[in-house]
Amino acid sequence: MRIGIGYDVHQLVEGRKLILGGVEVPYERGLLGHSDADVLIHAIEDAILGALALGDIGKLFPDTDPAYKDASSMGMFKKVMAIVKDEGYAVGNIDATVIAQKPKLAPYIPAMRENIAAVCEKDVSAISVKATTSEKMGYEGRGEGMTAMAVVLLEPTEKKGR
Numbered sequence: 001m002r003i004g005i006g007y008d009v010h011q012l013v014e015g016r017k018l019i020l021g022g023v024e025v026p027y028e029r030g031l032l033g034h035s036d037a038d039v040l041i042h043a044i045e046d047a048i049l050g051a052l053a054l055g056d057i058g059k060l061f062p063d064t065d066p067a068y069k070d071a072s073s074m075g076m077f078k079k080v081m082a083i084v085k086d087e088g089y090a091v092g093n094i095d096a097t098v099i100a101q102k103p104k105l106a107p108y109i110p111a112m113r114e115n116i117a118a119v120c121e122k123d124v125s126a127i128s129v130k131a132t133t134s135e136k137m138g139y140e141g142r143g144e145g146m147t148a149m150a151v152v153l154l155e156p157t158e159k160k161g162r
């Protein structure tokens, strides 16, 4: 088995859609990035790549590559999962937290979990997504940005697994 941790931060700005876990969350601002800036999926991808000691998403999908301009992070996630399969692993479970003062994310979390479970080919019970405020402290508390953290367990599927 392999375990990985992922962490990502994106700035909240006007004129961008807010995409989290592949779900468009209605809000007056969205996350800024080269891609769609889905901070939750980025943290999960980094946790998976970390578990395999394969670097991070910036290495795999450089932010200097026009191919990833406004790209869907769910699309990148599918590519990461293809690598996981090729390395002889499958997702065991994922636990992730989004730190955001606003908006209220709880109503959208079931759809995020379904999206992530579908890409991982796992039952939704293996995919945990949580949300917390930072009690109005720091950049998340001031609404300047959002943070996401994820821990992923990968299980070997065949002898090829390291």
Ligand SMILES: Nc1ccn([C@@H]2O[C@H](COP(=O)(O)O)[C@@H](O)[C@H]2O)c(=O)n1
Pocket (backbone or CB within 6 Å): 099, 100, 101, 102, 103, 104, 105, 106, 107, 131, 132, 133, 134, 135
């Ligand atoms: N953006 C957020 C942040 C939090 N929640 C939910 O609210 C609960 C209370 O948050 P605290 O930061 O006060 O612990 C938390 O358990 C989340 O379920 C949310 O939906 N959206």
Ligand SMILES: C[C@@]1(CO)OP(=O)(O)OP(=O)(O)OC[C@H]1O
Pocket (backbone or CB within 6 Å): 008, 009, 032, 033, 034, 035, 036, 037, 038, 042, 057, 058, 059, 061, 062, 063, 064, 065, 068, 069
């Ligand atoms: C995902 C990529 C893809 O170009 O762009 P961003 O949306 O800027 O996201 P970040 O978390 O800064 O890092 C990885 C990038 O390479």
